[in-house]
Amino acid sequence: MSRSRIIFFIASLIVTFPMLAGSLLRAAGQDQSPEDDSLYKYLSVFTEVLGLVRQSYVDPPQMDELMVGALDGTTDALDPFSIYVPASEVERYQEARQTSWRQSGLTLLKEHGIAYVVAVEQDSPAGKAGARPGDIVAKVGDRNTRTMPLWELQEILAGPPGTALEIEMIRLGSPVKVSFSLQPFPVPAPSLAEVEGAQVLRIPTFDGETADRVKAILAANAAKLTSGLLIDLRGVSSGDPEASYAVARVFANGDLGTLIRRSESLLTFAGTEKPVWQGKTVVLVDRGTLGAAEILATVLRQKVKAELVGERTFGHAGRQGAADLSTGGRLLFTEAFYTGPDKLPLNEQLTPDLLVDERSRTFLEKDVPMTDLILKRGVRRLLGGEEDSAQKVA
Numbered sequence: 001m002s003r004s005r006i007i008f009f010i011a012s013l014i015v016t017f018p019m020l021a022g023s024l025l026r027a028a029g030q031d032q033s034p035e036d037d038s039l040y041k042y043l044s045v046f047t048e049v050l051g052l053v054r055q056s057y058v059d060p061p062q063m064d065e066l067m068v069g070a071l072d073g074t075t076d077a078l079d080p081f082s083i084y085v086p087a088s089e090v091e092r093y094q095e096a097r098q099t100s101w102r103q104s105g106l107t108l109l110k111e112h113g114i115a116y117v118v119a120v121e122q123d124s125p126a127g128k129a130g131a132r133p134g135d136i137v138a139k140v141g142d143r144n145t146r147t148m149p150l151w152e153l154q155e156i157l158a159g160p161p162g163t164a165l166e167i168e169m170i171r172l173g174s175p176v177k178v179s180f181s182l183q184p185f186p187v188p189a190p191s192l193a194e195v196e197g198a199q200v201l202r203i204p205t206f207d208g209e210t211a212d213r214v215k216a217i218l219a220a221n222a223a224k225l226t227s228g229l230l231i232d233l234r235g236v237s238s239g240d241p242e243a244s245y246a247v248a249r250v251f252a253n254g255d256l257g258t259l260i261r262r263s264e265s266l267l268t269f270a271g272t273e274k275p276v277w278q279g280k281t282v283v284l285v286d287r288g289t290l291g292a293a294e295i296l297a298t299v300l301r302q303k304v305k306a307e308l309v310g311e312r313t314f315g316h317a318g319r320q321g322a323a324d325l326s327t328g329g330r331l332l333f334t335e336a337f338y339t340g341p342d343k344l345p346l347n348e349q350l351t352p353d354l355l356v357d358e359r360s361r362t363f364l365e366k367d368v369p370m371t372d373l374i375l376k377r378g379v380r381r382l383l384g385g386e387e388d389s390a391q392k393v394a
Contacts, residue, residue: 076111081334093154103157107120140166190202192217199229218276237289251303282381321334358370
């Protein structure tokens with residue numbers, strides 16, 4: 001076998017690995033056999049396309065760039081959380097994953113080549129600069145994000161403190177400039193506040209201390225909670241999914257959920273002690289509610305009959321796995337999903353019991369920001385006010 005054919009064969013294997021992972025995940029979710037020959041059909045097409053490009057394209061293609069682009073496209077087809085990181089960036093990206101949100105407050109994802117803001121922490125540099133969930137990230141500086149992989153965007157957000165960024169967003173079809181400097185900001189702790197007579201517990205993220213902090217808040221304010229509790233998870237996209245089960249134990253006991261991979265249960269989560277607080281519960285959610293926050297919302301809905309009010313959530317509470325490739329690159333992919341007590345994987349949007357969207361606005365609410373409208377409807381739902389015009393979902 002010639003050297004060029006050996007190189008081509010190895011490159012093909014690199015591409016087929018994530019394709020195989022995706023095929024197996026889909027097969028597991030759809031009860032299909034992994035031996036299905038569709039993978040080989042796709043491999044045949046890929047081989048044919050790559051051969052035609054090498055032979056017939058107007059200029060000789062750069063194979064490294066071509067393969068990186070193929071790998072990016074493959075992971076994009078799996079889900080927004082699966083990415084390929086080239087060998088030269090693996091070490092730097094490991095650090096960036098830990099600090100990009102911590103210095104900007106932005107949760108970014110990329111789907112079908114489009115980068116967008118999933119959530120933004122209000123008191124972070126990006127939040128103070130006016131970034132909003134749903135904004136499309138068109139440019140960072142003078143660079144278009146269309147061909148910029150997600151790992152590179154996150155590395156930019158993990159730059160040295162003080163780095164000035166100018167980001168061009170597209171909001172409702174119009175360009176918007178968002179400028180801020182990267183700077184670590186205090187991660188807000190859980191807090192309780194009264195809003196129009198309702199007690200609102202805000203849980204902005206989930207870590208090892210969140211459950212104890214929530215317990216302390218509830219114990220110290222038990223006398224205020226006679227009318228119930230509004231739990232605010234709007235825009236909460238960060239945190240440890242497993243820490244959310246610890247918070248759930250504050251409100252419920254018994255079987256709380258599992259971590260499943262295909263049909264295999266990897267971990268189970270349960271509450272064995274008496275809940276710290278029980279009563280009428282309403283949970284606020286929106287499109288930025290993701291991961292750990294979706295787990296808590298699901299457990300509370302299924303175990304204590306909490307009502308969800310707001311927008312449909314993002315729809316992904318998974319654990320990320322990694323595979324190191326022979327080239328030195330790394331494939332990051334969703335290897336398992338968390339569940340609620342019903343054991344169903346959290347890989348789809350949660351539909352609120354009371355859906356709040358543009359169609360549910362009254363004339364007097366036409367200028368009310370959506371996030372404020374969700375809060376208003378949640379307060380009304382908790383306190384038992386008369387039925388509003390939001391759509392109740394069966």
